[in-house]
Amino acid sequence: MSANQLELNAAPAPSLTIGWRELWLKEDWWAIWLGLGIVIVGYILFANGASLKWIAVTPEKWSSLEQLGAHFAANGLRYLAQFLLWLAIFTLALTALGHRAREFIPSFVFLYISSVVIFTLGQWTQANYYNLEPPLVALLLGLLISNLVGLPRWMDAGFRVEFYVKTGIVLLGATLPFSLIVWAGPVAILQASIVSIVTFLVIFVAARKLGLDRQLAATLGAGGAVCGVSASIAIAGAVGAKKEYAPIAITVVILWAIVMIFFLPFASRALQLPAGVAGAWIGTSEFADAAGFAAAQTYGAFAGQVPGVAGTPDQAVWAFTLMKVVGRDVWIGVWALILAIISTTRWEPEQSGRKADVAQIWWRFPKFVLGFVAASLIVTFAARGYSLAEFNKAVNPTLVAPIKDLRTWAFIFCFFSIGLTTRFSQLAAAGRRPLAAFSVGVVVNVLLGFLLSVFVFASYWTNLAR
């Protein structure tokens, strides 16, 4: 879309601040409404002796087409009901967010059917042998379709990467004991803070040495240090960056994030890292939540399946979540405030129309994290009074496992959407200097993240939830 077309299509300038309307105009809140809604319904059913299990159907392990056919013949109605559930709640949310139902619905039909195929392929008993982990298959298939075949742009209405991953993270909260967040959260914050500050400074200094503007250096640095594309756009706004800076940083972040989806799990596998340790490493060294979950879930699938990889799939995903979401994402508002203060008082003091407002710590807070914590509290409350044996027998299969299965679906929608929305030819040209500055930070980040995860804090991550 050209600049002129954009100007013609632009909506009138909105009101000054979004205020309470954020509750229905921001996807973070919709992820909370949908995710917590599922958890609360699950809890009510559980309390009344029922379960979400019927609708949370997933493909089973299979080794022959006959088995596969029998599974779908027996469960066709369940898949249809699940599809309608997702369609109804996502249509509600996305139309409220300004998307057109007539564009979202056909797009989601394509997304859901493709996700069933991807999920089913991952359940093949030989899938591990051929590295057909669903996150990687979803990503690669999406990339191939979007870059070689191409889909109409209107279909992007259904490929909402961030919305699906945020909904999945809220659901993930229900599978993570609150005590674990309290126990491991401070360690995650400490480790993530060390890596984030070092990474930011390395990228910033490298960018300045290469002659890049301070605002671009900050936008790049935040993308590498905090939460990828989201951090870059947040910091670009906080420092009042030139309009071309955010697209440059976004291009570099996306390229490295996709590289890391493959590099981190396979490097961890080669090093035979325990699942929790690898999850922590991915949490410190991947750049975006969606990409990180793809890497963490891929490695989780190796746990217990690949010789030498100890731990459980949950440990990889939990360690990643604690590190990335609790350790890095929630601090974006603080980063934005600090950089806004520096920008308005040191870099461009003559730009008197901008000022650093402390309230942006809240404005920019990734609200879906509140849903993640609330979901954890609800299920921890539901599980109170049960022994471990009783929990495994009664609570896990009827309450936690179905929510986990629905979470897995949300993540597959997300992983496939990453590929479908990443059109390399349409990304902004980043240039060699921004790429070089960011790459220096990546190297330091990966090495430091490895050091802290594998040596300094290894006992925490190896024994996570044991």
Place this chain on the structure above:
Amino acid sequence: MEFLSRHFAWLPALRSRRNADSAAVRPAGGRCGSCGHFRNDAGYLEAAIPGLSSLSSGAASVRADDGLCLRHDRYLSARASCAQFSPAK
């Protein structure tokens, strides 16, 4: 005082003083959020910023209410302001 406000403007009290000072040189006018040059609709930004919807979103909380100023080609807060403010029609 000038030295303090230039080098320690991050202190809230001094910042207030600084903003009071700068208000004298800032023309009266609305903030960017109500300016005709400003665009912060999520769909518009996703179309204008390549890759934004790939690993983030125009409707994400972290973006707050920032947007593009078409007058100065800047991406900035809806709470900013400048001399070229033009009320949205």
